[in-house]
Amino acid sequence: MVMKKFVSLAISSVLVSSAVIAQSQEEKKPAEAQLKWYGFVRNYFTFDSRESKSGTDELYYYLPLDESIQPDGTDINDHSTMKWTAITSRLGLDIKGYSYGKMAMGGKIEADFYNGLTGVTGVASFRLRQAYSTITWSDSARSTKHTLKIGQAWHPMAADMPHTTALEIGVPFGPFSRTPQITFDYNATKNLMLTASAIWQMQYTSGGPEGSSANYIKYGKTPEAYLGITFKDDEGFLGRVGVDILSLKPRYKGNATKTIESVPVTYTALVSDRLTTVSPFVYAQYIKDKFSLKVKSIYAEAGEHMNLNGGYGVTEKHDALDEDGHWEYTPTRYSSSWLSLCYGKTWQWMLFAGYAKNLGTKDGLYVDLVDTDGKEYASVANNYLSKNTYANVNSMWRLAPSVVRNWGKLAVSFEWQITSVEYGEFHKVGGVNYVSADNGMTDTNLHWITNHRLQAMVKYSF
DSSP states (O other): OHHHHHHHHHHHHHHHHHHHHHHHHHHHSOBOOEEEEEEEEEEEEEEESSOEEESGGGTSEEEEOOOOBOTTSOBTTOOOEEEEEOTTOEEEEEEEEEEETTEEEEEEEEEESOOSEETTEEOOOOEEEEEEEEEEEEETTTTEEEEEEEEEEEOTTTSSOOSOOSTTTTTTSSOOOEEEEEEEEEESSSSEEEEEEEEOOSSSOBOOTTSSBSHHHHHHTOOEEEEEEEEEOTTSEEEEEEEEEEEEOSOSEEEEEEEETTEEEEEEEEOOOOEEEEEEEEEEEEEETTEEEEEEEEEEESOGGGTOSOEEEEEEEOOSBTSOOOEEEEEEEEEEEEEEEEEOSSEEEEEEEEEEEEEEESSOOOOOEEOTTOOEEEEGGGEEEOTTOOTTEEEEEEEEEEEEEEETTEEEEEEEEEEEEEEOOOEEETTEEEEETTTSOOOSSOEEEEEEEEEEEEEEEO
16 A cells, blocks of 8 residues: 555656646747738839949949030930839748747848849849848846847948838948858947947858959958947937948059069969958937938049949059059048938828039059150059949039838839939040049039939838
């Protein structure tokens, strides 16, 4: 009888322990991730009053082309064009809700069809926009959270965007780039956040001797760095300041000539080329009920990897006998700013205004030509500029009013975009274009060229 009670008690204890263990394991089991698909079908209809420089399928607008006067006096670029397409339709997946201990994890994968076309011709391809994961830690002592983001995401300088329905979202008056990165947001308080990023290049790349390429950061072996501070209050204000630091190796090999046994020998040498740039920016926004105001300004050195105007040029070439063959460089400096306003919900009225000024190169350029008056010039071939600009652009502005009518998930917008560029005239000798070696600019025959872009958009979101 005693043995029977003992066995019964033992079995009961085992069952209770098993239930406790099962309950404990259930409590420790990580929460399941939640998947949410999203996207939209978007069509753009565009009319330009002038031949212009634009991105894929000519929807991503940069600037109107300079005049090209023919022998009969005709400006061959002074004519209108029209186009429409649905290639910017998008599909994305948000992943959230998964947690492990104090860590909350999430991610995003996003793609569209904005790839594979030359001009307005070709077959649109599905391409990656964003692909990143996030880890968030709760800080109970400060009642804040800190986030680590790893993957392809918006560049920290480009994350704050203006009110506009245009595809380029303010380019080239503000940065635009999605790029591989490791970004850490540290919330010091509920109102103050510190951000640090290590950034690489993929789609949006720096210019250089071999064209636009990620090789310059690859051989430079130095990640682009971003540091920023964000302040926000409970009244609708947010302010942000930050700085971007980029270090490139435009060439990793070059020609050098060395005297060997009294004979000059030219060979391919590993060279020490290096360009380091610093680009600070400031951003502010105020949102109250149906009204929103945003403003951003950036001083960019070689900002072409963020779709800004500018780039860099050669200052010295150490190619003489018994030199090591390396080149030295200087960045083009641009001041670029925009302001945008928005009011309304069902009917949204928006205004975008942007201005960009070429401040010239930081140092003088390598002298390729000296004219009879002793003025020094640099060949445009030694300037590595953004794909969206030209060496003879001195300044430019844009004004773009637009209106959006929303019917739930359906939106229809109309925008009138006016872009005007101040071009200068190149110094031409033997069919080669030259700019001033002092600052990389043109200062003769300054003239303004303007394009009017009328654009409609129909967008169905899901």
